Structures are given as structure tokens and as C-alpha cells.
Amino acid sequence: MQLIDNFNEIANALNQPTDFSFKLPDPEDEEIPEQDFLQRVEVAWQVCDRFDLQTEIWRGRILRTVRDRDKARVNGRNTSFSNWLKEREISKSQAYSLIQLANSADTLLKEDKLQPSSINNFSKRAFVETAKAVPEVQVMVSEAAQKGEHITRREVRQISDEWTAMTSDLLPEQVKVKVADNTLPNRYIVPLVKELEKLPESHQESLKEEMKTNPDVDTLKQLTIDARNLAKYLKASNQVQALDKASIDIESALIEAQRVNCLNIAADLVNQASQMEQTIAKLYMNWKRISNLADRLYVDTGVSTPNLRLFLDCLEPLGGEVINLDISGTSNWSVRLQIQEIE
Template structure:
């Protein structure tokens, strides 16, 4: 039977040790020039990388088969799959990462963006980076790999940056022209596009106008920082309850802060306000818990536990209406906080 023959072939392969040995250069051999020493190690590392990638892709396919079999005939909401992982000491998150890697590999192969033989030209991290990239980037990376180019994560990111610089609708034409001429390196443009995608259209338009007038590296770097601050400002502002009380026009305030050159300060202020409100909420919950625990401990203790009562007496004020804390530094300060609850 073909089934039994395939099982026998697999079993025979497992009995054979893998031909996987290197003659690494002797680190103490000073006659080996440094460039040659590094080259020999790099070649060995690349082989390990390819071996690791191919192994993980097949592990992902095996895990996917186990999971899918469980979906068809398993019981107990995937208990069989989890048991299989436990027996092989594989974490659930690791298993699904391997399955995702296998899915990515199969998708790239099925859609013709990659030939099976080209997988050997990838490092493991480069392959994962390619799997997460846009289809157009996958196509370009696949073509480079099929030509025999060695693909590392750096190459994938470079191709992705180049594609972003030439294809993003958020970039004005002067910037795209400069990118095509390579007078504006894509590595500066890609982060800007990433930050602009987080912003409302009105702020995108303002940035587009500025980089159209000055399509140079310094301007790109500055507006990238501004865009990052804008995104932080907007995200933090949406979480600050104090701003909702008076329905502050966040957009206009943002434009004003940018116009007078105080954007980073305004962004930091709103971010700190957001953090303070979160800390107040946590303080309140801890304060309530201390009060409840103190009450329970008072009921459960008595004259037979004098030291425990002393501990309770020292900590109990922290659950009272007024809390007091000594801050020591250059000079000592006493901080008093009063919490009042209202329905």
C-alpha cells in the first residue's frame, strides 16, 4: 500500500543522522585573516538559518494538520490539540506562530510570488518580514530571491521602504520625484508615511504642504517628529476626561500649538494628564481595598495579636478620608490627600 510505503520512508529518514557538520575556523589561529574568518562563519550561519526556516515551516504544517484534524473529529474544544502540544513541550503561542509561518509560506507559493527553491535564499527573519509585507513588496522580494539574491531582513525592509516612498498616496509628487532620484532616501520617507496614516486628513494636508515646499531630509525628519507628536496628542486627548467636560476643540488647539512651535510641550501635557487620571483611578481602587481589608482584619483580631494590631493601626489611616505621606529628598515635604466620594 502507498500509505504504508510513505510511513516507512519517513521512519527511515528519521533513523538517518542529518549531514549537518561544519569545519569552523579556529578562533586562536592568527594566520587566518579576519575577513576570511568572518566569511566562513557567515556562510555556516546562513546554512543554519535556512535549515531553521525550512524546519519551522514544516513544523507549522504539522501543527496545522493536528489542529485541523481536531476541528473535524475532536472533542473538548481543542483539548486534543493542546494535549499534543503539551506532550511535545510546545507553547500555544509558539505553535500558532509556526502555523502562521506555514500559512504565509503556502500563500506565497500558491500565489506564485515565490518558487519553492527560492526559500533557501531567505533568512528566517527575512521570510517572516516578507510574509507580513504588502503583496507588491512580496512580489519584488520573491523576484530578487528567485534571481539568487541573498535575502535578509534588511533587504526586505529596504524594498518595503522604497515601495512605500513611490506608492503612498499621502506623499506629494515633489517628494516622490526626489525619492525616485534617491536624493531623499526611502528610509526617511517610510516612517513619515507610517505616522501620517494615524492622523486626520486636515493634519495630513498641512504636512503635505510643508514637505512639498521643502522636500529635503531635514524637513522630512522634522515633520516625522511632528506627526508622531500629533498622533500621541490625539490619542492621549481622547482618553482625558477633563477635556470632555468642556468639549474642548482638540483639532483647533492642536493647530495652534503647532503654529506657535509648542506641539511637543502640548502633547506631553495631555499625555501626563491622561496618565494622572489613570493613576487617580488606581489610587481610588487601592484606597477602597485598604479600607475593606483593614475592616476585615480588625474584626478577626484582638488582644491575642498585639503586633498584628500595631500593624493595622499604622496602615489603617491610608484607608481613611485623609491620607498623609512624608516625601524625603533635599527637603522633607508632607503630602496630604483627601478623597471624597459622590454618587
């Protein structure tokens, strides 16, 4: 790659027309086989993707340079970076996202995890995904890129998923063996690991024991659901005031629900209780608001506004201590709510 360092060379380069055009297939030409058509547009897309990635990395480096120049100034208000962004209609979040991309690229290059020529084998999203991955995954992806393989985000995620499956301490050896010989697909492993990571160690162990006993797809799918419900149960139980009024061992209750196969019901019950308490709090705030607005409107109305008064008479009861509401459905019935403020 030719480096352009001189200002005049940069200016001249900008004045040169860019040879960047494709002969795309005619979308109305039915004689072009579908496979050939898709392959030709895919090649053009990949070129754009690679060109965009190189551009974004260099924009990040430029932004970083402007920002660091601003930081280095001892005197002054240090606003040149902000002004520079404003003039180019770039938000700070966009700027720092590009700077992060440039930092990731420079780190991968500096640590010899990636050769400069291999960057062109990445799509932009794949490169960003690689930069976010753990070092071991970065090495494996970079090795694939250096062999000339085209790297998309799907490949990065696949390698990352395989690494997760083979290295997670949350998976028993019986499961890892089946993953290694492709008996258990990775797509069932990663969601389970993510849900297990949200749980306390005691609940992780019980689910791991189940995996040891039945290391099959159906068990993994069910355990993923169970782990997700456990996490919801624990999160919701911490938000339910009714559970704070008694010394309840939530962990033990959860284990008992799991033992008698009522975990899903218990999790849903806690979740509904949490939502109900939040709804009651919101109802109270709305009730107070209606009461205050009705009082203000009553003061500002009189005999000269009969229709407005009738409007107020219809809505004012909703701000009273007793609220009657007709529930429409298969059978007509009413609900009566009484709201009392207790200090």
C-alpha cells in the first residue's frame, strides 16, 4: 500500500477520479441464471464492504488525531474537536465509535494478530465483531483471514460460539465431547451458557447435573428455558414489595418449585405480582393527577360553560375515593376500587 504523507500529494489524490465502478447484471435479464446473478452482486457487495471498512478505520484514526491534538493543548477551552465534528455533522457517539474501530484495528495489527493485507478479507461488521471478541477468537479469525478466506460476521460468530462451547466452565465434559464430535449443535449451547451466567452458582450446579445425566438436544432446550425462568424469577422477586414483608428464603422456594416441576408457574406468578405492584403505583399517580386537574377545571368553569361542566362531571368520579368501572366482555360486570392514602 502506497503511503501518502505530503499535503500536495493528498490534494492531488483528491482531484483524481476514483476508479470504482461495477458492471452489475441486468435485473430484467431472465437468461442470467439465478446463482450467477447472486454471485455477481455478492462480489460487488463485498468490494464495497471492504472499501467501507478501510475508510472507516482511517476516519477513526483522523478523528483520534484531532481529538488528541485538542487534549494536548494546555491553554484554551479545547473546543476544536467539538467544532470539527459540528462542521462535518458528526455526532460524538459516531466519532467515538469510529475511534474505537481504529483503536481495535491498531491493536490487532500491533499485537501481530492480523496482517495489514488481511483486513481486505473482512466485511466491516465482521471486523467490528472480531475486535469485540476474546483474544483467542481474534487469533483464530485472523488466521482464517490470512489464509485468504472471506470473513463475514456469521463466520466470526460461529468461531466465537465454538470457543464458548469448548471453554465454558458451565458446561460439563459430557456436553463438550458431544459438541466436539458435532452430536450437539452449537446453536443450542450458546443461549444456554448466556442464561446460566445470569444465575447464582447454586442453581448453575443443579442444571449442570441435569446436563450430565441427559446430554441431548431436548434437555439443553428445556434447561435454557428453565434457566431463563430462574433468572426472571430472581429478578422479579427482588422487585416485589409483598415478599419483603416476610422472611422468605427465595432461593429455597425456587429450588422447591423446580423440584416439583412448578418453576414456570412460580416464575410467572412472581412476574405478574411485580407487574401488578408497578401498575398499582402508576394507577395511584394517574388518580392523583386526575383529582388535581379536576379541581383546577372546576375552579375555572361555571354556568357559562355548561358543556364543559358536564364533561367534568363525567370524569371527576375517576379522581374520587371510590371508582366504579364497567368491564365489557362476554358478560357485563363491574369493578369497584377504593383508594385511600395512608401516611
